[in-house]
Amino acid sequence: MSPATFIDALQNELQTTQYGQRPPELYDPIRYIMNLGGKRLRPLMTLMGAYLFTDDWQKAVRPALAVEVFHNFTLMHDDIMDKAPLRRGQPTVHEKWNHNIAILSGDVMLVNAYELLLDIDTDKLKKVLARFNRTAAEVCEGQQFDMNFETRWDVTETEYIDMIRLKTSVLLGFALELGGLIAGADETTTDHLREGGINIGIGFQLKDDLLDVYGDPVKFGKQVGGDIIANKKTFLLIEALEQATGPIRDELIGWLNRTTFDKAEKVQAVTSIYDQLGIRQVTEARINEYFARGFANFEQIDADTSRKSLLMEYVRQLAERES
Template sequence: MSLTKYTAALEEALLTVTYGSTPPELYEPIHYIMSLGGKRMRPLLTVLSAELFTDDWQKAVFPALGVEVFHNFTLMHDDIMDRAPLRRGHHTVHEKWNDNVAILSGDVMLVSAYELLSEVEDGKLKRVLKRFNRAAAEVCEGQQFDMNFEKRQDVTKEEYLEMIRLKTAVLLGFALELGGILGGADEHTCALLKKTGDAIGLGFQLKDDLLDVYGDPDKFGKLVGGDILANKKTFLLLDALEKADGTIRQELQYWITAKEFNAIEKVQAVTALYDLLGVRSTSEQVMNAYFDEGLGYLSQLPVAEEKKQLLRFYFSDLIARER
């Protein structure tokens, strides 16, 4: 079972997308970030979803790329807020150019995303834009919650799950919903598609949190333990803080508050505390529950089982991923 024809169609179409040319300082950063690759997960979900309901899945390609351009726009602006030096192993746009260029180029990307999303039948345009606007606003809400959490010491696991639902999962939900709309699915079916993506997206982010601590450095593609070093309030840290008491809690708080430390020592020490507290097992249980929930919604779709096999295959790949 192969996804090659879909990924090839998306990459080929992406090469034809024009954002503008003058002034070059405005448009070169857009070409740069879009050339850095990535999983192209969101547009792939859209075309696979569309094919559940129509043989003409190609009509979903350019609207699907609108979701991808929007996603990269959010990354460009998130990198400024996070002062991130690298994106996919390369300099971030604000590092390679500057903050102002990254802000303005990102604004153009948002405009381009709307242009691509507008490549739909007139009778479906209003519905597409309404759903997209809601998802886009929720992504921004999630980013604001994430920034708020940096200043708070009382964040709960429930709040964290809601934050990643907004910041990550809802765009996956919209990507699947978009495919359904373009394929001609009814409202109930599109709602099931959105629920599928939301649940898979939550599992996907929890998997990312787990890989950041327990992933194979050679396969993960970035520094393992980065979240620990940054004291990022992931599900794992919040679960550890909820469970820890006595000397274990004291040691955990020591590493969270330490201003000077050896990076390798801190990652090893906090990971050992996670192991003592059973954090990995709890996180995996919650992650797998979301994956099972998403697959359950997929099973409810009023579509022949054989038509769902590609999506099932792709979800299985996401669940089993090591990077």
Template sequence: MTSTTSPLVFLEAIHQEIQQTEYGQQPAELYDPIGYIMNLGGKRMRPLLTLMAAYLFGDDWKKAIKPAVAVEVFHNFTLMHDDIMDQAPLRRGQPTVHEKWNHNIAILSGDVMLVNAYKLLLDVEIPHLKKVLSHFNRTAAEVCEGQQLDMNFETRWDVSEEEYIEMIKLKTSVLLGFALELGAIIAGADDEASALLCEGGINIGLGFQLKDDLLDVYGDPVKFGKQVGGDIIANKKTFLLIKALQLAEGDLKTELTGWLRATDFDKQEKVRAVTAIYDQLGIRQLTEERINNYFTQGFTNFGQVSAEPDRKALLIDFTEQLIGRES
């Protein structure tokens, strides 16, 4: 593989574009938080996928750089607002925007980030611009729908497996699908190829989120990078908990619901007890099966795209490295 087609080349192009993107200057309180959150790092997975999708259909992938950064700006806008809703003190190990400044600034600064995402998307060539904006609008609304469903689930105990999958699809997966679809549209791919990449991204995204659920319980805390068992402590409606509530019977159901209703408990004891219930019900294996099914379907989607094998291999190899993560 030549150096011109390395993921590192794509990543460097994204990094340079982010560094030179001007969001605005005055008042500083409005614009400084944007530069702050955009420079906190992250895998830049979504813009990378946009550039790789564009490269599938030709060498002129650089025309997708600004739109790819638009996806990253939008993603970070959602993180900025999510942090406010979650009252999160840290993002990637650093103070969140609402902690470093205040809630009102974080709300307003996030709003301007969304405007800047549209500004970057205007770099798309005219023949493709209407389709890109239409699909972006759909995706942006779906992400908000997913966030609202997630909040709705906090006060419900009857969340079904199907409802949960739909929520994570909207909240996290559709943006991965759009990132790939965006690159394909910009490169002039046909509707079938664009749709296959979008569907593949959604399936990979579903697998990612379920793996995140799994790692929260069974991950190595050093590799995972955050407290293992946090979802159990918070009674978060994850795929694992929903399956356990669905499958548990008799004494096991009584024990599980007892832990869920408890208000005064030892955190580590609760994590150990609920994990033991998951073990008895085979929840880990069921979750791993579902994860593998989504990943397999995603790679099947990618494999069906009509493009040069070497170019597809770059996308598939990169995605395989991503799904092998433990953090």
């Protein structure tokens, strides 16, 4: 068994799933965003989580797709709030259609996610829906914290980690937990899956923060330093604001307050400040810490060694990515 087998199963389901037909203005945007690609990381984690405990992992395919539909629903609404023009290199739904259509299509996507979850065995459905509902609320909580942070310059590392745990990581944790629940794993095991997913999810987000500053632009696939240009409160900026004193702090605050500047000059200057403060090393240490926690969670799972190795090796490859 390889990740490619799970990916093929997901792609087949994606191509055959019907979200609705009329009116087309409501359903075409759903098909559009679902076909924009992406890593399909979350549904893949669901299938790998199920495969840990059963050969009949195919019964998790439609519920796994529910996780992906929900994830893309959040992206559609996030893009509206962020006024983002592009998603995966293509026009966002609100740009291609309009804001009202994007809101309403997103609402239907949430309904679609629940419909896909109904394929789960009846005796497991109540637990799954309770966990999904809690996770969905946490994702919204994380998004609100992220918006709150836009007007604050005193965000702490603890607050930031909690925000990304809610906004991005709990859904990855639920995806893994869902696979275990579908396969009939016990509560202790599904707890380890969920916590492992949350920890690696935090590691992934911190890695994204790091790559935005220190990534190879060719491998990263987008402009390096975009977060610096936008004054986005990433882990690196929060750490720098906490550590910087004297002239270094004055310089950093000066760049943050400028309304007109040369983008390349700002990226170079702020990156130099990060270098002086050792921010890259601090970030790498946190990344390694959260990945280590995630792997420790996985180690505690009572499952076939080769199947557990498949999951851990896939996560390890993602952790070492440069894009």
